[in-house]
Structure formats: structure tokens, C-alpha cells
Amino acid sequence: xxxxxxxxxxxxxxxxxxxxxxxxxxxxxxxxxxxxxxxxxxxxxxxxxxxxxxxxxxxxxxxxxxxxxxxxxxxxxxxxxxxxxxxxxxxxxxxxxxxxxxxxxxxxxxxxxxxxxxxxxxxxxxxxxxxxxxxxxxxxxxxxxxxxxxxxxxxxxxxxxxxxxxxxxxxxxxxxxxxxxxxxxxxxxxxxxxxxxxxxxxxxxxxxxxxxxxxxxxxxxxxxxxxxxxxxxxxxxxxxxxxxxxxxxxxxxxxx
Amino acid sequence: xxxxxxxxxxxxxxxxxxxxxxxxxxxxxxxxxxxxxxxxxxxxxxxxxxxxxxxxxxxxxxxxxxxxxxxxxxxxxxxxxxxxxxxxxxxxxxxxxxxxxxxxxxxxxxxxxxxxxxxxxxxxxxxxxxxxxxxxxxxxxxxxxxxxxxxxxxxxxxxxxxxxxxxxxxxxxxxxxxxxxxxxxxxxxxxxxxxxxxxxxxxxxxxxxxxxxxxxxxxxxxxxxxxxxxxxxxxxxxxxxxxxxxxxxxxxxxxxxxxxxxxxxxxxxxxxxxxxxxxxxxxxxxxxxxxxxxxxxxxxxxxxxxx
Numbered sequence: 001x002x003x004x005x006x007x008x009x010x011x012x013x014x015x016x017x018x019x020x021x022x023x024x025x026x027x028x029x030x031x032x033x034x035x036x037x038x039x040x041x042x043x044x045x046x047x048x049x050x051x052x053x054x055x056x057x058x059x060x061x062x063x064x065x066x067x068x069x070x071x072x073x074x075x076x077x078x079x080x081x082x083x084x085x086x087x088x089x090x091x092x093x094x095x096x097x098x099x100x101x102x103x104x105x106x107x108x109x110x111x112x113x114x115x116x117x118x119x120x121x122x123x124x125x126x127x128x129x130x131x132x133x134x135x136x137x138x139x140x141x142x143x144x145x146x147x148x149x150x151x152x153x154x155x156x157x158x159x160x161x162x163x164x165x166x167x168x169x170x171x172x173x174x175x176x177x178x179x180x181x182x183x184x185x186x187x188x189x190x191x192x193x194x195x196x197x198x199x200x201x202x203x204x205x206x207x208x209x210x211x212x213x214x215x216x217x218x219x220x221x222x223x224x225x226x227x228x229x230x231x232x233x234x235x236x237x238x239x240x241x242x243x244x245x246x247x248x249x250x251x252x253x254x255x256x
Numbered sequence: 257x258x259x260x261x262x263x264x265x266x267x268x269x270x271x272x273x274x275x276x277x278x279x280x281x282x283x284x285x286x287x288x289x290x291x292x293x294x295x296x297x298x299x300x301x302x303x304x305x306x307x308x309x310x311x312x313x314x315x316x317x318x319x320x321x322x323x324x325x326x327x328x329x330x331x332x333x334x335x336x337x338x339x340x341x342x343x344x345x346x347x348x349x350x351x352x353x354x355x356x357x358x359x360x361x362x363x364x365x366x367x368x369x370x371x372x373x374x375x376x377x378x379x380x381x382x383x384x385x386x387x388x389x390x391x392x393x394x395x396x397x398x399x400x401x402x403x404x405x406x407x408x409x410x411x412x413x414x415x416x417x418x419x420x421x422x423x424x425x426x427x428x429x430x431x432x433x434x435x436x437x438x439x440x441x442x443x444x445x446x447x448x449x450x451x452x453x454x455x456x457x458x459x460x461x462x463x464x465x466x467x468x469x470x471x472x473x474x475x476x477x478x479x480x481x482x483x484x485x486x487x488x489x490x491x492x493x494x495x496x497x498x499x500x501x502x503x504x505x506x507x508x509x510x511x512x513x514x515x516x517x518x519x520x521x522x523x524x525x526x527x528x529x530x531x532x533x534x535x536x537x538x539x540x541x542x543x544x545x546x547x548x549x550x551x552x553x554x555x556x557x558x559x560x561x562x563x
Binding site: 082255 | 346
């Protein structure tokens with residue numbers, strides 16, 4: 001298992017798209033944060049604004065499924081699907097490792113890549129810019145605690161989301177299909193979030209117990225301990241269930 | 257009885273209504289070079305996929321190194337090196353990096369095996385050149401290098417000569433022979449050209465439309481594919497004596513129906529017939545017979561228009 005993780009890390013380090021994503025994410029978040037910090041881009045009444053972190057307003061983007069989905073599904077398309085398109089998935093199976101281990105090793109490293117590109121990089125850019133542009137006074141202990149809690153919960157959500165994308169990528173086997181299907185999925189979720197949730201009790205109950213709704217809760221400043229617990233349980237349960245399903249699909253998959 | 261490296265028991269594989277493998281039973285003993293021959297689409301790659309666990313058979317079992325359970329097969333596959341269909345490579349990595357990745361996957365501790373294997377397949381001077389810039393032959397060699405990296409006991413190669421130039425084919429043959437001789441490596445090699453595996457394989461399996469038509473040893477095949485003069489005379493035993501005394505040949509056999517198969521003097525037909533008639537033998541039939549490898553294979557699969 002350790003060998004497989006090492007091999008996946010070796011691949012991730014040499015994956016061009018991963019480095020392109022790092023560059024693009026750093027540039028976009030760097031620019032957006034800068035425009036917010038110099039007050040060129042003004043936003044009011046955002047979650048961050050209301051707790052005195054208006055310099056973090058550009059980070060509202062991380063909450064948008066369409067944004068983090070684009071990052072994660074692109075990574076999946078070119079990190080997971082490349083194994084199918086080049087046929088190197090055959091070598092992995094022929095290496096004499098259990099398929100469940102191969103799947104899990106991929107998922108661990110893919111989740112790491114997702115967390116780096118969708119969580120750590122945006123967060124690092126805003127911390128770096130606020131500090132070096134003279135706004136380090138915003139980091140009071142209360143706000144640091146909020147940021148730690150919110151981004152920790154968000155990280156768990158991104159890991160759970162990565163398991164969903166990984167399963168889709170394993171089923172489709174093609175990068176284009178993976179990206180298109182996940183975009184359609186986020187559009188459907190957007191529609192549910194904005195309209196259906198108010199109309200149908202059942203849809204609302206289901207939706208509120210998904211990681212997509214829990215993103216909003218994770219960044220809520222008045223989140224209770226129970227809600228934190230629920231948030232963690234939903235993320236972990238999603239990860240375990242989807243990983244198990246994905247691994248089972250991969251075990252039965254015919255590799256050509 | 258030798259130790260079996262591979263045994264397939266009544267393997268069937270169906271895709272929808274299409275039966276691609278129909279009751280395949282093959283056995284490969286340790287140290288054998290098994291040539292698996294069949295036309296394109298005959299089912300060679302499908303069987304290799306089943307053997308290596310890439311696909312599951314609809315019916316039947318695979319026994320690898322005596323293991324046939326799911327867990328046992330995963331363990332046994334560690335002792336196998338295989339290239340199934342195309343060499344699976346990362347195009348944006350060098351040959352060394354591709355092997356390093358495979359070394360990590362296989363958990364081989366010593367990095368020296370990479371240089372050693374690259375040298376073995378003649379790719380030691382490719383340096384940082386990316387695989388995307390490799391020729392088809394170089395990719396084929398790298399695929400074989402990946403298969404050989406862990407010094408496997410059983411090597412499975414699916415049409416490995418695709419893309420190789422004639423010199424490359426000769427070198428590959430020599431490499432396989434050397435690995436078989438020096439490391440006692442058992443080899444299963446597929447091809448759609450029987451003559452390509454001639455003088456390499458010790459046993460052949462011929463597959464056609466998903467069915468194993470024949471398993472034949474190298475010596476049996478050589479015997480079957482030998483050209484000879486087919487002679488029928490009124491007195492076969494006297495005919496044999498004439499061949500021995502007049503033509504100094506012992507390279508013949510008398511069949512139960514009295515036909516003499518003379519394997520020598522194929523280019524000296526007049527001398528043979530003259531010797532027989534001179535000794536008052538009546539020649540009832542005189543012709544050249546026997547198959548070359550390709551015509552033998554073509555006949556076996558039902559002729560050129562068998563599809």
C-alpha cells in the first residue's frame with residue numbers, strides 16, 4: 001500500500017496539469033484577493049465580511065461548487081483518467097497489488113492534490129497577501145479560530161467531494177466525460193440549492209444532509225458544536241460510502 | 257510431470273452474444289516457451305487479459321503457479337511480467353521514470369534494476385528523452401523492460417514484435433531465448449504469424465475464433481511442416497532398400513499404407529525416379545508434399561477465406 005502511494009505521489013509530482021492548476025489557482029486567487037484587499041473589488045454582507053474579515057471576501061469563491069469542481073474534476077481528468085487512456089492502469093494491476101489498494105492509493109493522493117489546489121493554495125495566497133499588504137491585524141485569536149475551524153471542515157468536504165469525482169472518473173474512464181458530467185452535476189445542485197429546496201420537503205432534507213449544503217454550514221460563524229459534529233460525520237460518511245462503492249466498481253471493472 | 261506455471265480450465269468469455277473465448281484449456285510447464293498463434297481477433301489478447309486478471313472469464317478458472325483463488329492469483333501475478341496489447345507507458349516521462357514508477361508500484365527496493373533492465377533491452381542511452389518522442393519499436397522495448405523489471409518467473413508478451421524492425425525482431429528472439437535459458441524464465445508469447453515464433457517456441461497453441469484448435473510441440477510442428485517426396489511403388493520394402501543403397505539416404509519413412517516419405521533429394525527428383533525404375537519398381541505415385549508453416553496454419557484454420 002505504501003509503495004502504491006509512493007508511486008501515485010511520483011505521478012502527481014510529474015503531472016503537468018497539476019502544476020498548471022497550481023499556477024492558475026495561485027494567479028486567480030492571488031489577483032482576486034489583491035483586488036479585494038486594495039478595495040478595488042468591494043463586497044458587502046458576505047460571511048467573511050460579517051465577522052470582520054472583509055479582506056477574505058474573494059475567498060467566497062471557494063464555497064462555489066462550480067469553482068472547486070472545475071479544479072478537482074480537471075485534476076481527476078488528467079490524473080486519474082490518464083491511467084485509463086495510456087493503459088498504465090494495466091501495469092498497476094499487473095504489479096500484483098489488490099485492486100482495492102490500488103484504488104485507495106489513487107484516492108489518497110488525488111485527495112491530497114485536490115486539497116492542495118482547492119484549499120491550501122487559495123488560503124495560502126490570502127494569508128500571504130493580507131500579511132504582506134499590512135493587514136495582519138485582522139488575525140485576532142477569535143478570527144484565527146474561525147478560519148481554522150471553517151477551513152478544516154471545508155478540507156473534509158473537499159476530501160469527500162474528491163471521492164465522488166474519483167468514482168465518476170473511474171466509471172467514465174475519460175477526462176472529457178468526467179469534466180462534463182461533474183459540471184452538469186454542479187449545475188443540478190445549483191438548481192436544487194436555489195429553487196427546489198424551498199419547494200420540496202424531501203429534497204430539502206436530503207440536500208441538507210449532503211456535503212454540498214454543509215459547505216455553507218462550515219463557513220457559518222455561528223455554527224454550534226452539534227452542527228460541527230454533523231458536518232464532520234456527513235463528510236466522513238460520504239467519503240467512506242463513496243470510496244467503498246468506487247472501489248467495488250473498480251474491482252469488477254474490465255480493463256482493456 | 258513438470259511443475260505447471262499456468263493452467264486454464266474451461267475458459268469462456270462472452271461480450272453480449274459474442275463468444276470470444278470458447279472452452280480454452282491450456283497448460284504451460286515451467287521452462288517452456290509457449291507460442292500462442294491466432295489471427296487478429298482470434299481471442300489471443302482476451303485470453304491474456306483473463307490470465308493476467310484484467311478481465312474476468314464468464315466461466316472457467318485460471319491457475320497461476322498452482323493458485324486459483326482470487327487472493328492467490330493476486331499474489332501469483334507478482335511473479336509475472338506482462339505486456340498485454342500495447343505497452344502501457346506515460347508519454348511525458350522518460351524511459352527511466354517509467355521504470356522508476358513501476359519499481360515503486362512493485363515495491364522493488366533496489367534502484368539498480370532500472371539501469372540493468374534498460375541495458376537488457378537496449379534503451380540505456382535514451383537519457384531524458386520523453387517516451388512521446390520514442391519510435392514504436394522503442395516503446396515496445398520499454399514495455400518489455402517494464403515486464404522484465406522485477407525479474408519475473410513467467411513472462412507474458414502479447415505480439416511483442418509489432419513495430420520492431422527485422423533486426424529488432426531477431427534481437428527480441430535472442431533475448432527471450434537467453435532469458436529462458438539463463439534464468440529458466442517461462443514465456444507465453446502471442447503472435448498472428450506462426451513463422452515469427454518458429455525456432456523460438458517449444459510448444460504452440462493455435463487459436464481461431466475463440467477456440468483452441470491445436471496444441472503442438474515444436475518437434476511435432478517441424479515434422480508436420482517438413483517438405484518431402486511422396487512415393488508409392490509396387491514394393492515399398494524394396495523401394496526403401498533402393499533409397500538406402502542407390503541414393504545413400506536414410507531420411508525417409510514408410511507409412512502404414514505403403515507410402516514412402518523421402519525427406520532428402522527434394523531437388524533431385526529425376527535421380528530418385530531413375531533409381532527406382534532401374535531396379536524394376538513400378539512407380540504408382542510420385543509428388544512433392546508437405547506444408548510450410550504458413551500453409552499449415554492456414555489449412556488448420558480452414559483456409560484463407562475462413563471468415
